Amino acid sequence: MDRFIQSPMKQRLISARWMTLLFQLLSLSLVLIYQRETLTPRSLGFSGLLIVLTLLSQFLVNLFHQADSYLLMIANMLFSIGVILIYRLSSYYGYRQLIFYTLGIALFFVAYFLLEGTAGFWVKKICFYFFGAAALLVLTLLFGFVSGGAKNWIEIGGFSFQPSEIAKVPFCFLIAGFYSNRERVRKRKGGKYFLMAMTYILIALFFLQRELGTAMVFMAILFSAQVAFEEDKKLIFLNVALAVIGMVAAYYLFGHIRTRVDIWIDPWVDMDGRGYQITQSLFGIAAGGFFGTGLGLGHPQYIPLAYSDFIFSAIAEEMGTFMGIAVIMLYLILVYRGMKISLAQPHAFYKVLALCISISFAAQALIMIGGVLKLIPLTGITLPFMAHGGSSLVTSFVLLGILFYCSNAALEVPREE
Amino acid sequence: MKNNPKRILVLLYAITAIFLAMCLYLVYFQLFTAPKIIGNPYNRRNYVDETLIRRGNFYDMYGRALTHTIDDAGHLLDNPRSYAHIIGYNSEEYGKSGMERTYNSTLLGLSQDDLFGKFKDIVQGQVGNDIYLTVDDDLQLYCYDLLEGHKGAIVVLDPSTGAIRAMVSRPSFNANEINALWEEIIEDEDAPLLNRASQGLYTPGSVMKVITAVAIMESDIDQNYHDTGEQTIDGYTYFNYLEAVHGDIDLQDALVHSVNTYFTKKSTEVGYALLREVADRFYFNSAIPFELVTSISEAYTKPDMSENEIAAAGFGQGDTLVTPLNMALAIGAIGNDGVMMRPNILQEIRSPRGVATFTSVPQMLSRVTSPSLAARLTVDLVETVNTGGAATLSGVHVAGKTGSAENISGYSHAWFVGFAPAERPELALAIVLEEEGQTGAAAAAPLARRIFQYMLSE
Structure with missing residues (x-):
C-alpha cells in the first residue's frame, strides 16, 4: 500500500x-x-x-x-x-x-x-452452500421452537440459537460461488435460473417459519447481486416480477402477513x-x-x-x-x-x-x-x-x-x- | 460474470439515498408526527410524568395570571366558572377538557426540545410551559357576569386578527371541583359541560339575513321589493314580525326593519347555488380550525332543497344551525373588509425560563366577499343598529343585526351580532340567549351595547 x-x-x-x-x-x-x-x-x-x-x-x-x-x-x-x-x-x-x-x-x-x-477452497462449493443453508432451515422446522411469533429457534446441548441468522453466511457464499463460476453453471441446462430457484426455495422455508424479515434480507441480497453482476438483465426483471407476485400472493395466502400489513397501515385502532x-x-x-x-x-x-x-x-x-x-x-x-x-x-x-x-x-x-x-x-x-x-x-x-x-x-x- | 464497476456504484448511490431518506424521515417524524402522538392516552409516559411535573400556568393577553400552582404538580383556576369552557378541567379520573386537553403536552413540557431546559429539569425537577391566551381577563369576567340569569353564549373577538377576547358559555360549572361535582354536572339537563360558544348549534333567525344579504348583493337580481306584509311561496305564506307592512323597500330597508317577506322572496330568486356558495365562504358546512372543540354550522346542506326550504333558510329558519363562534367570525369578516380570520385563543407559549417558544400569527381563513360590498353592507348594518336603537353608543358607530330565532322549544333564541367601531372595527361579537323568549333587540342588543361601552368608551 x-x-x-x-x-x-x-x-x-x-x-x-x-x-x-x-x-x-x-x-x-x-x-x-x-x-x-x-x-x-x-x-x-x-x-x-x-x-x-x-x-x-x-x-x-x-x-x-x-x-x-x-x-x-x-x-x-x-x-x-x-x-x-x-x-x-x-x-x-x-x-x-x-x-x-x-x-x-x-x-x-x-x-x-x-x-x-x-482462499481457493471456497470458490466452487455452490451446492454445499445451498444444502448448508437449507439444512439449517429444515432443522429449525423439524426441531425448532417458537419464540416471538416465529419458529426460528433451535436448542443443542443447552444452547439455543437461531439457524436463520447463521444461514446468512452460506447464502452469501452461495451467491458468490454462483457468479464467480457463472460460465460453468451456465453450460448446464437451465443453469442461469439456478441461483434464483435456490433462493426461492430458501425463502419458501422462511415463510414456513414465519421469518418474514430474513426472507426480505435474502431477497435484497439476491436482487442487489443481480443488479451488480447479472449479465442477463431479463433475469433481474423476472426476479422483481416474481417478488411482487410473491408478496401479493403471500398477503392473500397467509393471515399473519395480512395482520402485519394491517397493523402497519393503522396501528392506532388497536393500541392495546x-x-x-x-x-x-x-x-x-x-x-x-x-x-x-x-x-x-x-x-x-x-x-x-x-x-x-x-x-x-x-x-x-x-x-x-x-x-x-x-x-x-x-x-x-x-x-x-x-x-x-x-x-x-x-x-x-x-x-x-x-x-x-x-x-x-x-x-x-x-x-x-x-x-x-x-x-x-x-x-x-x-x-x-x-x-x-x-x-x-x-x-x-x-x-x-x-x-x-x-x-x-x-x-x-x-x-x- | 459481469464486472462493471458502474453497476456497483449505482447500487451504492441508491443505498446511500435510502439511508439519507431515513434520516430525513426521522427529523420529519420528530418535527411533525411526534408532537401529535406524544399526548396520546396510551403513552404511559404521560401518567408517570404528570405527578412529577409542575404543570404550566395560564395567563391572559396582558400577562395576568388565570391559574395558580397549588401543589407540586397541579394548578387551580382563579375564576373556575368563567373559564370552565376555555381552560377547562384536568382530572385524573375524568380526563381533561378545553385548553388543558388541547395543550396537555405543552403544559407538561413533554414536547420541549430545549437542551438547557433539560439540564435544569434534571436538577430542579421538570416544569411545564406556560400558556398565554388572547383573552382579556377583565372582558371575560364582565361577559360572564352579563350572562347571569341567562342560558347562552357570548363570543367577542378582534376581527382583524381572529384573536378571541372573551368566550363565555352559561350555565357553567366549577372546573376546580370537577371530581366532587362530576355526577351532578353530567346529570344536569342544561349540559353545563357543553361550550355553547363553539359547540352550541342554534337556529340563527334574522342574524342570518346578513349572509343572505351578501348573496343578494352579489347576484344580479332586482334588490327592490314591494312589501304587502305577506309573501306566498309554493303555497306557504310568510309574514313579517308583528305583521308589519313596509311598502316599497330596498335591501337596506329590509335589513333595518328585518323584513321576512323580502328575504324569503329574494332568496328564492338568488337560488340555491349562490346561497350555498356564499354560506360556504362564511365557513358554514366545514370545520373551523380552532384550539377548542368546535361544531360545524349547517346551512343549505341539501342540494335538492325546495323553494320553501330555501325561503325559510334565507331568513335563518328551517334547518339552518350555527355556532356563536361562527357568527362572530362572519360578522367580523364584514367589518374586516370581507376577510374572515382564523379564530385563535392561544397567543403564546412560554418556556419555564420565560422565553416565547411559540407565538401565534394571524391567518386568513376565507375571503367572504369583496371589500366594496363589505363596506356597503357595513353602512346598512350601522343604519340597522341606529334605527333599532338598543345597541347604539354615543360617539361610536356600531354595525350589527338582531335576531329572534324560533325553535322547537317555543321560546325564541335572542341573537345579536355586530362590530364596532364600524369604520375600523376593534371588536366583533355574537351573543345568543338560548330559549330567552324575547326578541334579540330587547334582550341581546342591550348586552352588546354594554360590552362595546365597556371596551370602547374612554
Missing part, C-alpha cells in the same frame, strides 16, 4: 479509536450514576471489560496493515451504543451480550485466518393489542426529541423488546434523534466501505462476497429501522451489532471478519485461480 496514503490514514484511525473510548467513558459513567443504588463490583467489571475488549480488538486489527481497520471500528462503535443501552435496561442481558461479543470478536479473527489459509409494539416504539422515539431524555431518564422499558427488536427506538428515546441519525450514518459508512472493498477486490468470488455481506448489513439495518419507525411493516429481525442476541451478533462479526479478509485481499496482487 502507498506510504503516502497510509500515514495520515493511520492518524485518523487513532483519533477514531479515541472517539469510541470517549463515548464509552461518558455513557458508562451515566449508566453507573443511574444504577448508583444497586452498584456492584460486577458493574465496574462490565465497564472495564467492554473498554478493554474494544481497545484490544482495535489494537489487533491495526496490526493488519493491508486490511480495512475501519470496519471493526464502526462495528465496535455500534456495538458499544447498543450494549450500553442493553446494560442500562437489564444488566443480565448486558453481560450476556458482552460474552457474545467476546465470542464474536474471536470468530471474526478465526474467519479471517481460515479464509487466508484456504396488535398495534401495541409499534405505537409504544413511536411514543418512545417521540419522547426522546432531538437530544434524548438522557441515559436512565427515559422510559424505554415501556417499549416491548427494547433490548432487541426495538433497540433503535430505545436509543432514540434516551440518546435522542441525533444519535439515531448517527447510528444510521454509521451503518451507511460501514456499507459504503464494504462496497468499496467489493469494487477494489479483483478476485471475482470475494468481490461478490464483499458486496453480499455489505448488502446484508444494509438490508437488516433498513428493514429494522424502517420497521420501528413505521415506514414499512414491522418484522422481527435484528439490528446488526446492536440488538441483543447471540446468533445475530456472532454471525454479524463472522460476516465482518469475511469482509475484513476481502479488504485485505483487495489490496494485494490479484490471485485468480
Whole structure:
C-alpha cells in the first residue's frame, strides 16, 4: 500500500479509536450514576471489560496493515451504543451480550485466518452452500421452537440459537460461488435460473417459519447481486416480477402477513393489542426529541423488546434523534466501505462476497429501522451489532471478519485461480 | 460474470439515498408526527410524568395570571366558572377538557426540545410551559357576569386578527371541583359541560339575513321589493314580525326593519347555488380550525332543497344551525373588509425560563366577499343598529343585526351580532340567549351595547 496514503490514514484511525473510548467513558459513567443504588463490583467489571475488549480488538486489527481497520471500528462503535443501552435496561442481558461479543470478536479473527489459509477452497462449493443453508432451515422446522411469533429457534446441548441468522453466511457464499463460476453453471441446462430457484426455495422455508424479515434480507441480497453482476438483465426483471407476485400472493395466502400489513397501515385502532409494539416504539422515539431524555431518564422499558427488536427506538428515546441519525450514518459508512472493498477486490468470488455481506448489513439495518419507525411493516429481525442476541451478533462479526479478509485481499496482487 | 464497476456504484448511490431518506424521515417524524402522538392516552409516559411535573400556568393577553400552582404538580383556576369552557378541567379520573386537553403536552413540557431546559429539569425537577391566551381577563369576567340569569353564549373577538377576547358559555360549572361535582354536572339537563360558544348549534333567525344579504348583493337580481306584509311561496305564506307592512323597500330597508317577506322572496330568486356558495365562504358546512372543540354550522346542506326550504333558510329558519363562534367570525369578516380570520385563543407559549417558544400569527381563513360590498353592507348594518336603537353608543358607530330565532322549544333564541367601531372595527361579537323568549333587540342588543361601552368608551 502507498506510504503516502497510509500515514495520515493511520492518524485518523487513532483519533477514531479515541472517539469510541470517549463515548464509552461518558455513557458508562451515566449508566453507573443511574444504577448508583444497586452498584456492584460486577458493574465496574462490565465497564472495564467492554473498554478493554474494544481497545484490544482495535489494537489487533491495526496490526493488519493491508486490511480495512475501519470496519471493526464502526462495528465496535455500534456495538458499544447498543450494549450500553442493553446494560442500562437489564444488566443480565448486558453481560450476556458482552460474552457474545467476546465470542464474536474471536470468530471474526478465526474467519479471517481460515479464509487466508484456504482462499481457493471456497470458490466452487455452490451446492454445499445451498444444502448448508437449507439444512439449517429444515432443522429449525423439524426441531425448532417458537419464540416471538416465529419458529426460528433451535436448542443443542443447552444452547439455543437461531439457524436463520447463521444461514446468512452460506447464502452469501452461495451467491458468490454462483457468479464467480457463472460460465460453468451456465453450460448446464437451465443453469442461469439456478441461483434464483435456490433462493426461492430458501425463502419458501422462511415463510414456513414465519421469518418474514430474513426472507426480505435474502431477497435484497439476491436482487442487489443481480443488479451488480447479472449479465442477463431479463433475469433481474423476472426476479422483481416474481417478488411482487410473491408478496401479493403471500398477503392473500397467509393471515399473519395480512395482520402485519394491517397493523402497519393503522396501528392506532388497536393500541392495546396488535398495534401495541409499534405505537409504544413511536411514543418512545417521540419522547426522546432531538437530544434524548438522557441515559436512565427515559422510559424505554415501556417499549416491548427494547433490548432487541426495538433497540433503535430505545436509543432514540434516551440518546435522542441525533444519535439515531448517527447510528444510521454509521451503518451507511460501514456499507459504503464494504462496497468499496467489493469494487477494489479483483478476485471475482470475494468481490461478490464483499458486496453480499455489505448488502446484508444494509438490508437488516433498513428493514429494522424502517420497521420501528413505521415506514414499512414491522418484522422481527435484528439490528446488526446492536440488538441483543447471540446468533445475530456472532454471525454479524463472522460476516465482518469475511469482509475484513476481502479488504485485505483487495489490496494485494490479484490471485485468480 | 459481469464486472462493471458502474453497476456497483449505482447500487451504492441508491443505498446511500435510502439511508439519507431515513434520516430525513426521522427529523420529519420528530418535527411533525411526534408532537401529535406524544399526548396520546396510551403513552404511559404521560401518567408517570404528570405527578412529577409542575404543570404550566395560564395567563391572559396582558400577562395576568388565570391559574395558580397549588401543589407540586397541579394548578387551580382563579375564576373556575368563567373559564370552565376555555381552560377547562384536568382530572385524573375524568380526563381533561378545553385548553388543558388541547395543550396537555405543552403544559407538561413533554414536547420541549430545549437542551438547557433539560439540564435544569434534571436538577430542579421538570416544569411545564406556560400558556398565554388572547383573552382579556377583565372582558371575560364582565361577559360572564352579563350572562347571569341567562342560558347562552357570548363570543367577542378582534376581527382583524381572529384573536378571541372573551368566550363565555352559561350555565357553567366549577372546573376546580370537577371530581366532587362530576355526577351532578353530567346529570344536569342544561349540559353545563357543553361550550355553547363553539359547540352550541342554534337556529340563527334574522342574524342570518346578513349572509343572505351578501348573496343578494352579489347576484344580479332586482334588490327592490314591494312589501304587502305577506309573501306566498309554493303555497306557504310568510309574514313579517308583528305583521308589519313596509311598502316599497330596498335591501337596506329590509335589513333595518328585518323584513321576512323580502328575504324569503329574494332568496328564492338568488337560488340555491349562490346561497350555498356564499354560506360556504362564511365557513358554514366545514370545520373551523380552532384550539377548542368546535361544531360545524349547517346551512343549505341539501342540494335538492325546495323553494320553501330555501325561503325559510334565507331568513335563518328551517334547518339552518350555527355556532356563536361562527357568527362572530362572519360578522367580523364584514367589518374586516370581507376577510374572515382564523379564530385563535392561544397567543403564546412560554418556556419555564420565560422565553416565547411559540407565538401565534394571524391567518386568513376565507375571503367572504369583496371589500366594496363589505363596506356597503357595513353602512346598512350601522343604519340597522341606529334605527333599532338598543345597541347604539354615543360617539361610536356600531354595525350589527338582531335576531329572534324560533325553535322547537317555543321560546325564541335572542341573537345579536355586530362590530364596532364600524369604520375600523376593534371588536366583533355574537351573543345568543338560548330559549330567552324575547326578541334579540330587547334582550341581546342591550348586552352588546354594554360590552362595546365597556371596551370602547374612554
